[in-house]
Amino acid sequence: MTLAAVDAQPAPIAIDPARTALVVIDMQRDFLEPGGFGETLGNDISLLAAAVEPCRALIAGFRRHGMLVIHTREGHRPDLSDAPRAKVERGEPRLRIGAQGPMGRILVRGEAGHDIIPALYPIDGEPVIDKPGKGAFHATDLHQILLNDDVEYLVVCGVTTEVCVHTTVREANDRGYRCIVPGDCCASYFPEFHEVGLRMISAQGGIFGWVTDSTRILAALG
Ligand code: TIU
Numbered sequence: 001m002t003l004a005a006v007d008a009q010p011a012p013i014a015i016d017p018a019r020t021a022l023v024v025i026d027m028q029r030d031f032l033e034p035g036g037f038g039e040t041l042g043n044d045i046s047l048l049a050a051a052v053e054p055c056r057a058l059i060a061g062f063r064r065h066g067m068l069v070i071h072t073r074e075g076h077r078p079d080l081s082d083a084p085r086a087k088v089e090r091g092e093p094r095l096r097i098g099a100q101g102p103m104g105r106i107l108v109r110g111e112a113g114h115d116i117i118p119a120l121y122p123i124d125g126e127p128v129i130d131k132p133g134k135g136a137f138h139a140t141d142l143h144q145i146l147l148n149d150d151v152e153y154l155v156v157c158g159v160t161t162e163v164c165v166h167t168t169v170r171e172a173n174d175r176g177y178r179c180i181v182p183g184d185c186c187a188s189y190f191p192e193f194h195e196v197g198l199r200m201i202s203a204q205g206g207i208f209g210w211v212t213d214s215t216r217i218l219a220a221l222g
Contacts (some may be wrong), residue, residue, distance in 0.1 A: 025158030
């Protein structure tokens, strides 16, 4: 076993690459692309675009080292039977989950906007987790997949920092995973939430995990 030392906050962390997975959260067209759901809601999607190239480089590094890459997509069954009313009944009715959006029905599986952006598209063999919630563990088989592969370290990136990335990191932390979050591979529609979200992870001695960036992880992997 060769450990890789990753420079991070609040302290460096030694990871075992053979027991490390990259989890790329919800890099979906509806959140990131012009004309998508995120932009329709009035958000500045250029804030999210900044994370794409760092994510691409990190994914490429994991693939080069033969390490596990997992992708998630937030969305629901077409009949919305798995979408809680508390989640659906929010905001303007014409912009709700299941409504017709610019790239198909909003956050519905199988619609164009629900899919992952071409720049970060999964390759054969990489698990894609379709998740109905914010966290990637809720009502999915992610935990079982990680257990079966003996994974202990999770590098978690994607969008948005304070919503689906944060919820996933918190879920993972409670399940005993050591989470490392590369801040440059995450983004939010609210820059201040991104900054504070990262600080919340590494505060208090790393209460939810470690914060670093993609170049430090790639340097550690060699
Ligand atoms: N993936 C994810 O974060 N879903 C969201 O709805 N995020 C928002 O910031 N709205």
